[in-house]
Amino acid sequence: MTISGPTRMVLRILTIVILAIIYIPLLLVLVNSFNVNKTFAWPPRDFTLEWWRRAAESQGALDALWVSVRVGLVATVIALVLGTMIAFALQRFSFYGRDSVSLLVILPIALPGIVTGIALNNAFRTIFGFELGFGTIVIAHATFCIVTVFNNVIARLRRTGVHLEQASADLGASGFTTFRLVTFPLIRSALLAGGLLAFALSFDEIIVTTFTAGANQQTLPIWIFNNLFRPNQAPIVNVVAAALIVFSVIPVWLAQKLSGDAESLGAGR
Amino acid sequence: MTSLGEQVTTQTPPDTAAAVSLRGLRKTFGEVAAVDGVDLDLAEGEFFSMLGPSGSGKTTVLRMIAGFEEPTAGRILLGGVDVTERPPYARDVNTVFQDYALFPHMSVLQNVEYGLRVKGVDRRSRRTRALEALETVRLEGFGDRRPSQLSGGQRQRVALARALVNRPKLLLLDEPLGALDLKLRREMQLELKALQRDVGITFVFVTHDQEEALTMSDRIAVFNGGRIEQLAGPAELYEHPASAFVAGFVGTSNLLEGDVAAAVLGTPGLFTVRPEKIDMHTRDAAAGPGSCTATGVVREVVYLGSATQAVVDLDAGGSLIVLQQNRSVQDQLAHRGAQVRLTWRREHTVEIGGSA
Numbered sequence: 001m002t003i004s005g006p007t008r009m010v011l012r013i014l015t016i017v018i019l020a021i022i023y024i025p026l027l028l029v030l031v032n033s034f035n036v037n038k039t040f041a042w043p044p045r046d047f048t049l050e051w052w053r054r055a056a057e058s059q060g061a062l063d064a065l066w067v068s069v070r071v072g073l074v075a076t077v078i079a080l081v082l083g084t085m086i087a088f089a090l091q092r093f094s095f096y097g098r099d100s101v102s103l104l105v106i107l108p109i110a111l112p113g114i115v116t117g118i119a120l121n122n123a124f125r126t127i128f129g130f131e132l133g134f135g136t137i138v139i140a141h142a143t144f145c146i147v148t149v150f151n152n153v154i155a156r157l158r159r160t161g162v163h164l165e166q167a168s169a170d171l172g173a174s175g176f177t178t179f180r181l182v183t184f185p186l187i188r189s190a191l192l193a194g195g196l197l198a199f200a201l202s203f204d205e206i207i208v209t210t211f212t213a214g215a216n217q218q219t220l221p222i223w224i225f226n227n228l229f230r231p232n233q234a235p236i237v238n239v240v241a242a243a244l245i246v247f248s249v250i251p252v253w254l255a256q257k258l259s260g261d262a263e264s265l266g267a268g269r
Numbered sequence: 270m271t272s273l274g275e276q277v278t279t280q281t282p283p284d285t286a287a288a289v290s291l292r293g294l295r296k297t298f299g300e301v302a303a304v305d306g307v308d309l310d311l312a313e314g315e316f317f318s319m320l321g322p323s324g325s326g327k328t329t330v331l332r333m334i335a336g337f338e339e340p341t342a343g344r345i346l347l348g349g350v351d352v353t354e355r356p357p358y359a360r361d362v363n364t365v366f367q368d369y370a371l372f373p374h375m376s377v378l379q380n381v382e383y384g385l386r387v388k389g390v391d392r393r394s395r396r397t398r399a400l401e402a403l404e405t406v407r408l409e410g411f412g413d414r415r416p417s418q419l420s421g422g423q424r425q426r427v428a429l430a431r432a433l434v435n436r437p438k439l440l441l442l443d444e445p446l447g448a449l450d451l452k453l454r455r456e457m458q459l460e461l462k463a464l465q466r467d468v469g470i471t472f473v474f475v476t477h478d479q480e481e482a483l484t485m486s487d488r489i490a491v492f493n494g495g496r497i498e499q500l501a502g503p504a505e506l507y508e509h510p511a512s513a514f515v516a517g518f519v520g521t522s523n524l525l526e527g528d529v530a531a532a533v534l535g536t537p538g539l540f541t542v543r544p545e546k547i548d549m550h551t552r553d554a555a556a557g558p559g560s561c562t563a564t565g566v567v568r569e570v571v572y573l574g575s576a577t578q579a580v581v582d583l584d585a586g587g588s589l590i591v592l593q594q595n596r597s598v599q600d601q602l603a604h605r606g607a608q609v610r611l612t613w614r615r616e617h618t619v620e621i622g623g624s625a
Contacts, residue, residue: 166337167370169357171384171435181387185374 026245033242038235055239064223071134071219072202075141079198080191082142083149091157109147116143117211124212132214140212141205145198152194156187193258196251204248220244286349288313288439288471289334294343296329303329305495307343311473316465318474318482321492322518327475330492331441334473335364348438363432364441368448369424371416377403377427378412384435402434403427405464422453429461433468442474446481458484479519483507491515507543513621516541523547523589525618532585533563539621544592546617549579552608560612563589567607577603581611 003011036046055061090102108116120140124130164186168178206221213222224240227233287310296304304326311317319327332338334345336357345353352360363384371380381402385395403409406426416424425445432440446454446461462485465472476482482489483503491498491506491514499511510516513524521544531537542561556562568588569580579591589611593603 163366163368163370164372166357167364167366167372168383168387170335170337170362170364171387171431172358173383173387174358177387181383182372 029238029245030242033235033239035235038231040234040238051235051239055236055243058236060218060223060227061220061236061240064218064220067134067217068203068220071137071141072199074138075145075202076195076198078138078142079145079149080195083146083194083198084153084187084191086146087150087153087157091154092162105150106147108143113205113207114211116140117208120208121211132212133217136212136214137209137217137219140208141202144205144208145202148197148201149191149194152190152197153187156190160186189258193255196255196258200248200251200255204244287311287346288315288348289473290344290346290349291330291334292344292346294330294333294345295341296326296333296338297341302495304333304340307495307497309490309497309500311471314469314471316462316472316474316485316487318476318486318489319492320476320479320482320489320519321498322477325492326495327477327490327492328443331364331443331473331475334439335362335441336360361437362439362441363435363437364443365425365428365432365445367443367445369416369428369445371424371427371431373416375416376412377408377414377416377419380416380427381412381431381434383431388435398434399430402430405433405468406430421448421450422457425449425457429464433464433470437470439471439473442472444475444477446476446478454481461485483519491518493518509619510541510621513539513541516621520544521590521592524621525587525589529583529585529587533583534561534618540618541621542589542613542618544578544590545576545594547589547591547611547613549581549591549593549603550610550612552610554610554612556610556612559615561615561618562610562612564608564610565589567603567605567609570603570605579603581609583611 031044032040033051034047034049035041035044036048036050037044086101086105090098090105117140120136120143121132124132124136124139130136164182165178168182169175173181204221205219206225209219209222213219218226220240221244224237224244227237289309289311291307291309294304294307295302303324307326307330319330321327329338333340336352336355336359340353343353344351347361372383375383378396378399381399382395385398390398400409400412403412406429408423408426408430411419411423411427416427419427425448428445442461446457449457458481461472465485474482474485483506486503488500488502489506490500493514499506499515501509501511506515506519510519513522516522516524523542523544525533525540525542527537530540534540552564563583563585565581565583565588567579568582571578575595577593577595579593580588581591582588591611
């Protein structure tokens with residue numbers, strides 16, 4: 001497609017403006033985590049590692065980080081198992097209501113978090129009689145983590161088709177051997193990409209978590225929110241936010257790289 | 270089991286039990302019958318082709334023999350043993366897929382070894398046999414490459430080696446040459462035929478290319494609408510088509526029917542005469558005794574290199590296609606609007622459905 005000169009210019013400026021709006025504030029957070037001034041006076045007068053040191057000593061932040069990591073890992077594992085199974089069921093078998101199930105699986109990611117949060121909170125406490133805490137956060141997070149795994153795996157399954165599995169069966173491999181030697185290696189990178197995205201989603205989730213965490217468990221985003229309006233904590237919150245940015249970027253970047261590698265793998269057929 | 274090499278010398282005459290027997294095979298998808306009652310017996314060591322347009326049911330028959338589709342009715346016997354209920358991995362059959370279906374995450378050698386690996390053949394002997402198989406298809410030294418690093422023709426050979434290394438009783442080939450360009454396809458046709466003769470395995474070859482089927486097969490089944498329209502050797506099929514469909518699908522359809530047949534041949538009915546059997550003369554030329562003859566006007570001329578094809582509108586109605594070898598300088602008659610007389614020997618007029 002060819003684009004005229006002025007149009008190209010406008011598009012270029014728009015792109016730069018939009019990217020700037022998104023990323024300059026994030027950059028600011030990173031820079032301010034080294035800003036000597038407690039109220040983030042601009043421009044920074046001096047560079048300091050004091051806030052990072054203090055954040056590393058803040059028991060509340062560390063506890064919250066640990067909870068977040070554990071929740072993310074467990075939710076991701078659940079999502080990997082269930083999401084993969086659903087993807088297989090929907091892609092490899094046809095049954096009554098298949099399209100509806102597909103929609104129902106994807107829906108949680110589109111539903112407003114506050115609705116999901118209230119609904120789960122109600123269900124956990126009044127219907128199931130669960131105590132809100134670590135377990136309920138994990139279940140809540142798994143509902144939307146499943147979607148990223150499901151989407152990645154089903155896309156891969158769709159692209160690889162059934163021919164390779166049929167070829168494997170034709171050559172004498174049973175269903176399990178075929179999964180082990182052919183299907184799993186082909187979807188491995190999709191699983192990894194889906195898992196990383198799932199972890200990233202879980203790691204920075206706050207709305208649903210607020211409604212399902214209870215009083216005793218604090219994830220990192222909730223800790224930040226609770227400490228946001230305490231002036232004394234502001235520099236530490238900023239450091240934690242900076243760390244969160246880095247933590248979130250890495251899995252997404254890895255996931256994207258993995259999907260890219262898979263493209264070239266798929267093209268080999 | 271004997272090795273590939275030994276089988277060259279031990280080519281046995283056809284057994285009493287057929288290599289493959291299909292009994293009343295049917296397959297319906299919803300309301301549509303893709304395969305509508307197919308009975309077949311294939312001899313051991315035969316190169317058998319299933320020829321037909323897309324949707325004629327030939328591939329579905331192949332997939333049922335392999336075990337990827339379950340028949341709605343009918344039985345499938347391999348070497349006299351009923352395998353209708355068995356899954357694909359429990360049948361002594363291997364398939365070369367249309368898109369080759371090579372495993373992209375394995376090297377060429379690992380692909381070829383795969384069948385032996387899942388059957389628990391030890392590492393050493395499966396490597397030896399895989400290398401042997403690669404040699405058979407002339408791909409020595411390609412073992413470490415990935416399928417994505419190979420050309421279409423090379424992938425096709427890997428697919429072939431991957432199937433042959435298992436020494437199946439029966440090899441199914443689903444339009445394996447479809448993705449190759451014309452020149453390569455011609456080469457592979459001859460190579461495949463030679464390979465089949467050497468290994469002595471029964472080949473079932475699915476194709477929609479009539480020339481390919483004629484070139485390679487011992488026998489051909491022409492499929493149409495889920496049924497076998499005619500089952501015969503290549504020459505028989507070409508010279509004596511059993512139906513108008515076969516006459517049209519195998520070679521160029523040159524039909525004389527009804528009033529036209531009555532005017533030209535003296536009898537009404539349905540007849541065909543192959544284009545290369547017809548000679549073209551000037552209109553005032555005399556037809557010899559024992560010849561059929563018809564006059565007409567050249568409507569279209571197509572130069573094909575080795576031959577020239579002319580479409581002639583007959584004065585009696587209808588038209589015939591004439592194929593003339595370009596032996597000498599371009600024929601004077603082969604131009605549009607030329608008044609011509611066509612002649613051919615009476616025995617080259619074949620009544621369709623008649624007994625030769």
